Amino acid sequence: MTPETILDAETKTLWLDMFRKLVRIRHFERSAFELYTAGKLPGFMHISIGQEATAVGACSALRPDDYMTSTHRGHGDTIAKGVSVEGAMAELFGRVTGVCRAKGGSMHIADFSQNVLGANGIVAAGAPIAVGAGLSAKKRGTDQVVLCFFGDGALASGPIHESMNCAALWKLPVIFLRQNNQYAESTPRTDYQGIPDVVEWAKGYGISAVRVDGNDVLAVYRAVKEAAARARRGEGPSFIESETYRWYGHNIGDPGTWRPKEEIQAWKAKDPIPRFRKVILENGAATDADLDAIEAEEEARLQAAIEAAEAAPKPKPGTALEDVYVDPDLGAQAIQGVRP
Amino acid sequence: MTPETILDAETKTLWLDMFRKLVRIRHFERSAFELYTAGKLPGFMHISIGQEATAVGACSALRPDDYMTSTHRGHGDTIAKGVSVEGAMAELFGRVTGVCRAKGGSMHIADFSQNVLGANGIVAAGAPIAVGAGLSAKKRGTDQVVLCFFGDGALASGPIHESMNCAALWKLPVIFLRQNNQYAESTPRTDYQGIPDVVEWAKGYGISAVRVDGNDVLAVYRAVKEAAARARRGEGPSFIESETYRWYGHNIGDPGTWRPKEEIQAWKAKDPIPRFRKVILENGAATDADLDAIEAEEEARLQAAIEAAEAAPKPKPGTALEDVYVDPDLGAQAIQGVRP
Amino acid sequence: MTTREIMYREAIRDAQREEMLRDPTVFLIGEDLRDPWGGTYKATQNLSTEFGNERVLNTPICEETIIGASLGAALTGLRPVAELMYFDFVMRSMDAVVNQVAKVRYMSGGQVKVPLVIRTQGGGGRSSAAQHGNSLEAWICHVPGLFVAMPSTPYDAKGLLKTAIRMDDPVFFIEHKLLYMTKGPVPDEEYTIPFGVADVKRKGDDVTIVATSRMVLFALEAAAELEKEGISAEVIDPRTLVPLDEATILESVHKTNRLVVVNEGVERCGWAAEVAALVQKKGFGDLDAPIERVCTRNVPLPFQPDLENYVLPSVADIVRAAKYTLGKVE
Amino acid sequence: MTTREIMYREAIRDAQREEMLRDPTVFLIGEDLRDPWGGTYKATQNLSTEFGNERVLNTPICEETIIGASLGAALTGLRPVAELMYFDFVMRSMDAVVNQVAKVRYMSGGQVKVPLVIRTQGGGGRSSAAQHGNSLEAWICHVPGLFVAMPSTPYDAKGLLKTAIRMDDPVFFIEHKLLYMTKGPVPDEEYTIPFGVADVKRKGDDVTIVATSRMVLFALEAAAELEKEGISAEVIDPRTLVPLDEATILESVHKTNRLVVVNEGVERCGWAAEVAALVQKKGFGDLDAPIERVCTRNVPLPFQPDLENYVLPSVADIVRAAKYTLGKVE
Numbered sequence A, B: 001m002t003p004e005t006i007l008d009a010e011t012k013t014l015w016l017d018m019f020r021k022l023v024r025i026r027h028f029e030r031s032a033f034e035l036y037t038a039g040k041l042p043g044f045m046h047i048s049i050g051q052e053a054t055a056v057g058a059c060s061a062l063r064p065d066d067y068m069t070s071t072h073r074g075h076g077d078t079i080a081k082g083v084s085v086e087g088a089m090a091e092l093f094g095r096v097t098g099v100c101r102a103k104g105g106s107m108h109i110a111d112f113s114q115n116v117l118g119a120n121g122i123v124a125a126g127a128p129i130a131v132g133a134g135l136s137a138k139k140r141g142t143d144q145v146v147l148c149f150f151g152d153g154a155l156a157s158g159p160i161h162e163s164m165n166c167a168a169l170w171k172l173p174v175i176f177l178r179q180n181n182q183y184a185e186s187t188p189r190t191d192y193q194g195i196p197d198v199v200e201w202a203k204g205y206g207i208s209a210v211r212v213d214g215n216d217v218l219a220v221y222r223a224v225k226e227a228a229a230r231a232r233r234g235e236g237p238s239f240i241e242s243e244t245y246r247w248y249g250h251n252i253g254d255p256g257t258w259r260p261k262e263e264i265q266a267w268k269a270k271d272p273i274p275r276f277r278k279v280i281l282e283n284g285a286a287t288d289a290d291l292d293a294i295e296a297e298e299e300a301r302l303q304a305a306i307e308a309a310e311a312a313p314k315p316k317p318g319t320a321l322e323d324v325y326v327d328p329d330l331g332a333q334a335i336q337g338v339r340p
Numbered sequence C, D: 001m002t003t004r005e006i007m008y009r010e011a012i013r014d015a016q017r018e019e020m021l022r023d024p025t026v027f028l029i030g031e032d033l034r035d036p037w038g039g040t041y042k043a044t045q046n047l048s049t050e051f052g053n054e055r056v057l058n059t060p061i062c063e064e065t066i067i068g069a070s071l072g073a074a075l076t077g078l079r080p081v082a083e084l085m086y087f088d089f090v091m092r093s094m095d096a097v098v099n100q101v102a103k104v105r106y107m108s109g110g111q112v113k114v115p116l117v118i119r120t121q122g123g124g125g126r127s128s129a130a131q132h133g134n135s136l137e138a139w140i141c142h143v144p145g146l147f148v149a150m151p152s153t154p155y156d157a158k159g160l161l162k163t164a165i166r167m168d169d170p171v172f173f174i175e176h177k178l179l180y181m182t183k184g185p186v187p188d189e190e191y192t193i194p195f196g197v198a199d200v201k202r203k204g205d206d207v208t209i210v211a212t213s214r215m216v217l218f219a220l221e222a223a224a225e226l227e228k229e230g231i232s233a234e235v236i237d238p239r240t241l242v243p244l245d246e247a248t249i250l251e252s253v254h255k256t257n258r259l260v261v262v263n264e265g266v267e268r269c270g271w272a273a274e275v276a277a278l279v280q281k282k283g284f285g286d287l288d289a290p291i292e293r294v295c296t297r298n299v300p301l302p303f304q305p306d307l308e309n310y311v312l313p314s315v316a317d318i319v320r321a322a323k324y325t326l327g328k329v330e
Ligand SMILES: Cc1ncc(C[n+]2csc(CCOP(=O)(O)OP(=O)(O)O)c2C)c(N)n1
Pocket: A046, A071, A072, A073, A121, A122, A123, A150, A151, A152, A153, A154, A155, A181, A182, A183, A184, A185, A250, D031, D061, D063, D085, D089, D092
C-alpha cells in the first residue's frame, strides 16, 4: 500500500465511507453468524468475514448506477453495493420487510433499486447475467459498468469462460472480479485448478488482467476504478484476481477447522479492517475517536436492524403464491393446481 | 514441410497409408454428398472435404488402442481412426449393416472396436468424454492417449474450458485438437471469438500448445505424434490448433457460397491431397502409378460399399425399441408405453 | 380483414420484425441469426439487414451465456428475443433458463419483471437422430415462472409471438422444424393472440383430441379419416401450454366423453400425462373410457426414417387411439 | 438375519464402500468428496481415507465435465459413481446426462454398455430457497435410456445402490437431503434389491397412497392419522421410478379403488401426473374417485419456512387428499 500523504476532502470522505462499510459488513456477518448459530435464522449461510476489503474496495469504485452480480457468499458484496442492513437482516430472518420479501434468503439477496442484480445460489451463474447487463448498457448508450464477482472455485466452470469470451468479443463494460478466498467448499486450488496463473490465463482473452491484494481495500479500489474507467471509455472488460481469505468455514455448520491453523492465523493477521484503520490514521484522514464513533454508529444501526427484523411480521403462508408472474390473470391461471 | 530425403520402409508404409486414407475420405465424402443430393441419404450431413489432412495426420499418429472423440462433421475423423467405409456408408443409408445399426446416422458414427468413442451432434460434447477416457487410461495404468477433435466454433463453449482445466489438473493423456475450418455454421471468427490467439490462450492452462498447417498431413502428424509421446510419458494434455478449411457449406443444403469466392479458391489451391502426392513423389516414396493404383483401389472399394449398402436391408421398424438398455427385462419394463 | 398466405417461418419473422419496429428495446440474440444465413431455419431472415447487426446479435456457441445474457439485458431495460437453434440445446442452458430466468422475479420478492422470449424449435421427422429432434416441452412446463407457447399455424405463431414479445414475464416459445414451410392465412392488419386461450381447430362430437404443434396437423388428418368411418372428432389446440385453457378441454370432454392427448414428447412423464391427470380429476364423471395418450415411444429418436416413424406418433396411431376410446378396436 | 440401525447416509456410504471393495473398477467422482469433508452430505465419508484420492476423485466445479468424464470412463472399462452435490446442479450437466449418457448405447446401435451411476440429492424442507431444494425426477424419468431409483429408507438405499453399481446401464440415483440423518435397520449380511419392484410400506384397504422418497415418510404419518379416523391406507413406495412396478400399484388400486399420488416435484408435468395417467388408463374400471395428486405447488421454492411448508406437500395435505377420494371432505 502506497501511503497517500496529501489527502483531499473527497478522498477523506471516500476512505471514511469505505471504513464504515468494512465495519458494517463485519458486524453484519458476525451477527448473522451468531443469530444463525442461535437457531434464529433458517436456510444455508455463507459468511464472508475476512473478505470485506474486496467487496468494499470494488463496490466503492463504482457509481450507484453501475450494476453488480454476486455469489452465494453475497452479504458483503451486496451491502457494499448499497443494500441496507435493515433489508438484508430482515431477509435473513424471513420477514415481510426483507429486501426480497423473505422469498430469497441469504443466497439470493437482490436489490434492483441499487442495481444489485442478485447474489446467486448457483456457482458462476452471475457471469452470463453480468454480460447481459453490460450488453444492455452498451446498447442503451450509457456508460454504466458491471461488476461480476465470482469465487476462486467458480473459475473452473464453463460459464466463466463463455462470459469472458463474449465480453471480450463485444468489448463490454464488465469487470470480472475473482474473490480468491483460497477454497471452494473444502477443495483447495491443487484440486480444482489446472491453470498455473489465472492472470496470465485471463490475458489470453485479450483483456487487461491484474492481481491485487484482496485484503487491501485501497488496492482493490484502485484496480476496479481503473477497470471501470477503461470500460467506460469503451475499452472492454477486465479481469481482477483478488487474493483474500474467509476466516470461517464454507458455510455455517462447517467450522473450517480442517484448514491448517497457521494458515488461518496468518490470514487473520492480515485482517483488512485494522490494516485500513492504520492507513487512515497514518494519513491523518481521521482520528481513532472518529473511527470508533463510526464503529459504534454501525453497531447501533445493526442492532436496531436486528430488533426491527425480529419484530417484523412473518409473511402469510399464502403469499408464497405471489411474485411468480407479473401478469395477474395469466399468472393465477398458471399457478393453480389440483391439490385438494 | 521439410522434405524428408532418406525414407525408411516404415515411413514409406506410413505415408502410403496416409495417402490412402486421404483419398478414402475424399471419395467417401464426395459420394456421400452426391448420394445425399440425389435424395438417397436421410438426415443432416456435414461434409469435411478440404479438412482431410487434419483427420488423417492426427489419427495416423495414434495407436489402434488410443481413443478418439469427434464432432458432427465426423466422417473423415472416424474413417481416419479406423471405421470402415462399408460400415459408415451403410450407416448413412440407414441399413442394418450400418456401424450403428442405423440408429446413429451421420452425426453419431461410433465404433468401439476401433476406440472411436463417437462423433457427436452436440458441439463440444466430446471434450468431457475425452477427459473421462483419459482418466480411465491413467487409472487403468495403460499408456493409451485420447484425441479430442473439436471445431473452431466449439472453443467458445463452456465444456472446452472445463475439460482443458480438468485434463491439465489431472495431467491426463488428452490431445485437444481444434479443427479450425474458419467458420461455425455461418459465423466467422470475428463473431464468435474474443480470444486474440487461441494458442496463447491454451498455454494459459499450463499445457503445450502449437499451431499447425492443417492442410499439411505431415505437420499434423508430427504435432500429434509429439503430443501423444508427451502424454504417454505422463506429461499431460496438449492443445493443437490446426488451420484448415471446409470447401463445402456448413451442411448439405448450404451451398456455402456466402463466403468470399477468393477465399474458397485460395483454400482449394491448398488442397491437401495433391500437396501430399507431390511430397511423396519428390521423396521417392512411391510413383504416380502407385498412387493412382491406391486411388483406384479406394474408389472400387467405396463403390462396392455403396452397392452393398444400397442392397442391404432396412431395419424392421420394431427394432427401434432395441439397444436402449443392456438389461433385457428391466429394459422392456422401462420402454413399454400405453400407446394403444 | 384481408389475409395473405404465408409460411410459418415468415410469420415468426414478421412478428419479430413488427415488434422491433414498434419497440426499440426489442432485440434478437442467438447463433447464426445474421444475413445472408438469417437463422438456421430462416426465422430471422432479412432482419439483420433491416435492423443492423447490433439489433440482431450473432453469438458464439455458448447457450448458457446466450440465455444468461438475455436475462441480464431483460433486467436492465431491454426486451431480448433469444433463439436456441434447437430445442435439444436448451440442455446447455438449463441453469440459465430454469434457475435464473424463471426464478429471479420470485427470488427477489417481485422486484423485477423479466420481459424475455426464448424461441426455439423442436420435433422429429427429419431423421436428425437422437440429439436434434427432441420435444422437451414437458420439462419446460414443469418449471414455475415461465409461460410456454407452442403454435401450430402461421396465424397462431405470429399472433402469439407478438403477444409474447410484449409480455413482462419470460416466455418459452416452441416452434417445430417441420412446420416452418407450412402455409396459412395471416391478416394484413396487426393482431395479437392472448395466452391461455385454446383454439378448437375442428368441431366434433364423439371424441376430443387435444394436440400440440405439428401433432395438430396429424390430429386433423386423423379426424378426417375418422370422419370416413362416421366418427366425429373435435380437435383442440391449446396453443399455450402454460397457462393451459382447461375450460375448453373440459367442456369438450363433457360433450364427447372421450379424450385422446397427442404430443410429440416422449410418453413417460410427458405433457400428455399432465393433461390426462388433469382431466381424469376435473372431468372424472364425464369420461366413458380411459384417456389415451399418443406420444413418442420411450426410446431415444433413431436416425433411420422407418425407425423414426415407428417411434414418433403417427396419424394412424391417433386414429387407432380415438377408436379405442370408442370401443371400436379390440 | 442380524441387523443394525444405521443412518441413510451411512447406508449410501456403505453401499459404495462394499462395491469398491468388491470391484476395483468402481470409483467415485464429484465435488468435495474427499475427507475430512467427505461429501457435502457426508455420503462418502472415510472413503478417500480408505481407498485413496485416486479412487475418490475430488473434482473442480464443472458438472458437465464431471458427468461427461464419468461417461468417458464408463465407456472404457471403469464403473464410475458420480455425485452431483445437489439435484439442482444437474442443470449444469443436462446435456451430458441426457444427450450423452442416456443415448450413447442407442446411438451406437447397442455397441456399448454404460455402467455409470449418477447419485444426487434433492428435496426441500431446509429453507434452502429456489435453487437448492428442487425435486426434478420428472425430468429424469422423461429421458429414455436411464434407470431411476429413489429410495426412502436406509435399507432400500443400500440395497438399491449396490444393485445400481453392478448394473450395466446408467442409473440416476436420487437421495433426499432430509433423509440422510434418518435411521433404519440394515442387515449385516450382504444384500441387494432389484429394480422395478415396489415395496408396500403399509398394508391397507380403503385408499392407496403411492409416494416417493421423503414423501413415503409423510404418507406413513398420514396413514397413521387416517387410521385414527377409521380409514385404512395402503402406502406403496415404488423405490425405482424407471422401471416402475405398475403391477403392485394397479393391484392395490383394484382393492382400494382410490389413489393418491404424493411426490415432492412441482405438480405440473410432474411424476405424479405420469402415475395418474397410467392408472386411469390401466385401472379405469377400478377407480371410484378421481386420482388425487399431492405435489409441490406450481411456484419456485421460497426461502422462508412457513412459505416453504405451504408450497411443499404436507402430511395434512395427504390426509385431506385421501379423505377427498373417499368423499369425506366437501
Ligand atoms: C453449479 C454449482 N455447483 C456446485 C455448487 C455447490 N457449491 C456452492 S459454493 C461452492 C464452492 C464455491 O467456491 P468458490 O467459487 O471459491 O466460492 P466461495 O464459496 O469460496 O466463496 C460449491 C461447490 C453450486 N452452488 N453450484
